Amino acid sequence: MIPAASTGRRSERRWRPSAQLDLALTLSPHRRGGGDPAWRRTPDGAIWRTSRTPEGPGTLRVTAGHGEVHAQAWGPGAGWLLETLPSLLGADDDIAGFAAMLARLTRSDDPRQARAAAFVAGLAGRAAGLRIGRSLRVFEALAPAVLEQKVVGREAWRAWRFLLRRYGEPAPGPAPEGMYVVPPPEVWRAVPSWDWHRAGAEAVRARTIVNAARHAEKLEGTTTAASSEEADRLLRALPGIGVWTSAEVRQRAHGDPDAPSVGDFHLPAIVGYALTGQKTDDDGMLGLLEPFRGHRHRVVRLIELSGVRPPARGPRMAARDYRAF
The missing domain is CATH 1.10.1670 (Endonuclease Iii, domain 2)
Structure with missing residues (x-):
């Protein structure tokens, strides 16, 4: 492992995976439809992601070549994003x-x-x-999964775009135009009913997300559950989180290959x-x-x-x- 190095406000890391790695295949499950404000692939082949880490918002840019991954990150969450990069890219898979x-x-x-x-x-x-990687950010995986409950993808993705653009914050660093960081749980809890309506999310899905935001800290703790079954049980203890939503979250946040x-x-x-x-x-x-x-x-x-x-x-x-x- 090549340690992260800081370059001004930008932090960098180079990491060599132990086996062949396809960045697009591995990271694409985190993309929520076309125009996702938190995910972008640019013409140079780089993949950009935003995340609200335990240390704050961050932007991650990842490229790969000659068997090595090069990552750059910006914002208060930059260090966390680089530290957890191998997990995101399936090092534990x-x-x-x-x-x-x-x-x-x-x-x-x-x-x-x-x-x-x-x-x-x-x-x-x-x-x-x-690779089946893990983002280690449970609420970020749960909110869009709830929006996708029992609706077609484009309906859910439209709601996701609206809510991130209205309540998220601009991505740190030189991110592509239009990228935003997922709002923190306290902001989700305060979204008024009329904006859920404008997003196209009916009251059931809105209540599920708001309730999950109230328990966001406990949700993040499910990434250290003793087993996939235990993580599933903890997630499904929340009203509105069923077998499908739990699986969608565990696939992305927990890196669960059996969900x-x-x-x-x-x-x-x-x-x-x-x-x-x-x-x-x-x-x-x-x-x-x-x-x-x-x-x-x-x-x-x-x-x-x-x-x-x-x-x-x-x-x-x-x-x-x-x-x-």
């Missing part, structure tokens, strides 16, 4: 364990299981630089079709993923990246606009 699992499953006496494992192994080879998004509108059909050629439901998806326990979210992520989709039939789920109600 058990890739070797996943490879060993696939090798074992491809030798299974069950031909269906062996075929599924061989298929997943092929996907893993094509996305060899994918599949149960309850997703499209996911069971995609996973079922990829592994068997047939659509399925949540229970069927969990059954198909069971041999991969410990890495079920990773398998789902690889399937999503593969582009394999069942034939489209029927109408798409329509976006709703609560601002017109």
Whole structure:
């Protein structure tokens, strides 16, 4: 590890991962749709993120080349962002364990299981630089996940953009224009009802986020839970946080490779079709993923990246606009 070095108001760090790393694949789950004020990829290939760290707001710029990651950070949270950079980029991700699992499953006496494992192994080879990293910022992952509950993505992302631009603060440093830092919990608690309405978030999702903001400190503590199951239990103890939202948070903030998004509108059909050629439901998806326990979210992520989709039939789920109600 090359230690961080301070350059004026900018801090820098160079870090060499132990294996192949694809920055875009690894960091893209933190992007909340096109125009996310907290995430940007610039034409030079750099990825920019903002975060409200335990030390304050910060901006992170990350590039990679010749097997090395170069990170620059600005703002009060710069030191924290650089210190936790390896975790964000999946330094703790058990890739070797996943490879060993696939090798074992491809030798299974069950031909269906062996075929599924061989298929997943092929996907893993094509996305060899994918890592499941952890941001260690739970509320930042939870607020947009709640906005995404039971709505289409573009509806949730519109709300996210509105709330960050209205209540966030401009990103520190020379960040691309239009980047903002997620507001602190006390600001989320004070968002008036009319601005939730203007954002397009109805009262149920608004109440869930406001209540979570009241318990933000406890939420951040879930990153040190003894197990994935314990973190899930702690998150779901909050009203409005169910199995889907908990999984979405643990995937990003905890770096949990075994947190599949149960309850997703499209996911069971995609996973079922990829592994068997047939659509399925949540229970069927969990059954198909069971041999991969410990890495079920990773398998789902690889399937999503593969582009394999069942034939489209029927109408798409329509976006709703609560601002017109």
